[in-house]
Amino acid sequence: MREMRLYLLQRATAALLAPLILVHLVVIYIATGHGLTAADVLARTRGSLAWGAFYGLFVVLAAVHAGIGVRAIAREWTPLPAAARDMAMWVTGLLLVVLGLRAVLAVVGP
Amino acid sequence: MTSTHPGSGGDAPRAAAQQTAPIEVSVWRGGERGSYVTYAVPTQASQTVLDVVTYIQRVLDPTLSYRFACRVGVCGSCAMTVNGRPRWTCRTHISKVVENGRLEIAPLANMPVIKDLAADMRVFFEKWQAAQGRFQPSQTRADPIARIAPAARTAIDKAIECINCGVCYAACDAVRWNEKYLGPAALNRAWTLVNDARDAGNAERLRAVSAEGGCQSCHTHTSCAEHCPANLDPTGSIASLKRRAVEAYLKGEI
Numbered sequence: 398m399r400e401m402r403l404y405l406l407q408r409a410t411a412a413l414l415a416p417l418i419l420v421h422l423v424v425i426y427i428a429t430g431h432g433l434t435a436a437d438v439l440a441r442t443r444g445s446l447a448w449g450a451f452y453g454l455f456v457v458l459a460a461v462h463a464g465i466g467v468r469a470i471a472r473e474w475t476p477l478p479a480a481a482r483d484m485a486m487w488v489t490g491l492l493l494v495v496l497g498l499r500a501v502l503a504v505v506g507p
Numbered sequence: 508m509t510s511t512h513p514g515s516g517g518d519a520p521r522a523a524a525q526q527t528a529p530i531e532v533s534v535w536r537g538g539e540r541g542s543y544v545t546y547a548v549p550t551q552a553s554q555t556v557l558d559v560v561t562y563i564q565r566v567l568d569p570t571l572s573y574r575f576a577c578r579v580g581v582c583g584s585c586a587m588t589v590n591g592r593p594r595w596t597c598r599t600h601i602s603k604v605v606e607n608g609r610l611e612i613a614p615l616a617n618m619p620v621i622k623d624l625a626a627d628m629r630v631f632f633e634k635w636q637a638a639q640g641r642f643q644p645s646q647t648r649a650d651p652i653a654r655i656a657p658a659a660r661t662a663i664d665k666a667i668e669c670i671n672c673g674v675c676y677a678a679c680d681a682v683r684w685n686e687k688y689l690g691p692a693a694l695n696r697a698w699t700l701v702n703d704a705r706d707a708g709n710a711e712r713l714r715a716v717s718a719e720g721g722c723q724s725c726h727t728h729t730s731c732a733e734h735c736p737a738n739l740d741p742t743g744s745i746a747s748l749k750r751r752a753v754e755a756y757l758k759g760e761i
Contacts, residue, residue, distance in 0.1 A: 398714070401756050404723040473684035 456497030464490025583672025643708030675731035687720030691731035691741035
């Protein structure tokens with residue numbers, strides 16, 4: 398039932414991501430529309446557990462969702478064998494987790 | 508004595524209406540590797556694409572291979588690709604599909620070609636079996652007749668009308684992209700059995716349609732429903748099957 402697990406995981410992450418993306422877009426709108434500088438943004442995010450948790454969750458959900466998606470796209474659009482498709486899923490997911498959490502740390506950390 | 512029947516008319520106008528300029532018909536010839544050969548076919552009133560193919564085989568080239576049986580839209584044997592779309596050729600008037608006096612006829616897509624217009628439907632039926640499309644009895648003839656809830660039966664009113672012509676399978680993008688995808692007809696069949704209270708094979712069936720290439724591979728493009736000559740809705744069946752399979756998985760039944 399691996400296919401079913403991945404199918405459910407991808408839909409569950411999509412459902413959770415939807416409200417998070419909405420908040421993210423509103424944040425971008427406020428940050429860019431109100432003349433906030435990088436320093437202003439960092440002053441709000443540094444040491445903030447709430448922003449850390451929000452974007453930490455965002456990154457993990459996006460990484461899982463995109464990883465499974467890349468595997469599905471590879472199935473339909475490339476001649477890659479099954480093992481390589483799984484590898485593409487793991488590489489995409491892990492890369493997004495590492496890069497994403499690094500970025501979160503950069504704005505939330507000290 | 509002249510006829511007074513209002514619909515009879517004279518002979519000359521009838522002949523003029525029935526016999527018009529020939530159309531140019533490109534027909535796939537050969538197997539997987541082949542090419543289109545063009546024939547000039549005289550047209551008539553109410554002529555179907557199957558009539559055109561039959562004319563070519565009987566009059567112009569007897570080596571042309573194609574498949575048909577009933578000729579009246581019951582058996583589903585004569586499905587071919589007409590101007591890029593899968594159709595029952597016996598139920599397609601050429602007046603509806605001829606473009607600029609031309610017609611292109613090919614075998615059904617997403618299946619190997621045996622020869623000319625005859626597609627190899629083995630993989631289509633193998634997937635039907637892989638989706639556990641067989642009825643698995645739960646009772647013997649000694650048991651009383653099963654009582655069927657009307658709602659369970661009406662839920663599959665459309666789905667049980669499928670005659671396996673293969674048009675939906677040929678029209679499906681997901682089949683084209685993923686050779687393991689079971690396809691609309693097989694999954695539609697599985698959905699009818701999932702709703703059959705007398706069937707005992709549902710755990711096995713739901714596992715089969717949730718494995719690689721199962722119902723979760725459907726993109727809901729609705730090409731199957733769009734092209735189905737019987738106006739069925741395999742997309743709806745597959746969507747319902749997805750929900751039922753997820754429920755069964757979450758309940759630990761599969």
